[in-house]
Amino acid sequence: MVEKWSNDSCTLEADVDLFSKRIRIINYEGDVCSFFPAILKEAKKHGIGKMIVFTKTTDRNALLERTFEPEGQIDGYFNGHDADVFVKYVKEDRRWLAQDQMLTELFSTPRIAEAQNASFKIRRAAASDAPGLADLYNCVFPVYPAPVSDPAYLKEAMGKGAVYYLAFDGEKVIASAGADVNPVLGNAEITDCAVLPEYRGFSLTRRLIAALETDLKQAGIFYVYSIARAASFGMNASLYHLSYSYRGRLLNNCLIYKTIENMNIWCKNLSRS
Template sequence: MNSTPDIIETRFGALLQYGLFSRRIYLMKMGEADPRKLPAQLDALARERGYTKIFAKLPKGSEGEFVANGYLVEASVPGFYRGETEALFPARYLDLARVESPDAAEIARIAELAPSKPAASQPPLSAEFTLRACTPDDVEEMAEIYREVFLSYPFPIHNPAWLLETMQSHIDYLDGLNVEMTDFATLPDFRGRNLALHLLAAMEAAMRRKGMRTAYTIARALSPGMNVTFAKAGCPFSSTLVNNTNISGGIESMNVWYKSLG
């Protein structure tokens, strides 16, 4: 389980997430950083800390300095920023061993399989279940579910206090009019009942009401169920972020899916 969550802070003028947990730096937002200096600054920080990957989320058109410094664009999301500007996910590997995934063939199979599943009309939610938004009273049970489903996670979702704090103050829905559909978890005994698909539909409806333009997710590439869920929900597949995130007990590749909510 993740006992040493990554640091999220503003550094060099940019919003970063980094740590030994995933042995990487994630440039979440450029902010006030100098784009001419930032690639070298991130490189120096990664080498100092022993990280083996840097990946970034950037508006298209601002990737030039990164590409010039050895970054390759791994995925993209059209209309990410206010429904207008595409987001690019460029990555740089400081250890060539991390570029290669031993599961590449299986990842490709799942990515090909998921869109082939028919997006049939969604059956109604079984009467034995109730779908509602979680409240602060639910954080202990939420943490228990996350502990059972995810052996590790890039954020401390196993901690009820962190869940409560983020529920009350952390989420900002206004910047860029995009939303990440994330933190899906279904207990093993309840899988195969389309619960994630119902949850995703409810989340999409709520985000449309809030005026969001684009939804996206970064899902485990080796999880057929989650990839099929997003494909069935009408999300196009972007690409794979190789050996990107420590989740469910080890560093895994992640698939990017997206959907216009316009």
């Protein structure tokens, strides 16, 4: 059943499909995101498990930042302009509701500009730091997609342009963050972030990434991104508070930590920060 809804920011046509337990936004003008709280309330009222929006290209990022996911495209849908089909799963049995809820709660909090300070020393890693860095990864990650617990691998990565920043308690490596730099494409992936459990709560990941960003900007690398474990609140929160923008989720993407996990995409343009 197609219904017409409107508020101060948007008018839209919604197909409330009680048979298939879904709501489809088939057309709209204005800020479609302004309707999402009301639509979510309607979905829960009727036990609906899935929301679908036929999205204009200009609204892609706004949908991604509200944990909608792209599932397809309809060519020429808007008077010859393509529509992206974005979805949000409302019920646990239809998709990753807990991970979506974590992001929703995160986005509702104000970004904190300053990381908590502590007296731990932070500096750029050298090849001689590879054994201590490998020990850190061996302690934090039972399973990881790359052989980061091998000092030889880390030395080779540094030799090829990867940058690591480390935090120390005395001479002990207690946290790290890395940047896999691609000078040909002019981007870098923030990766290999780890903190020993007993040193969490000092904003070390945020401080290390901030140091990496300064290094990258000086090298003329402005486009950075990170692929973070969707189940890790701490890592996603660190990126959010560093003003990274959420850009979607890679489902069942890689074997990491203990099992095959979903990974969230976060992006930032350092030239604007």
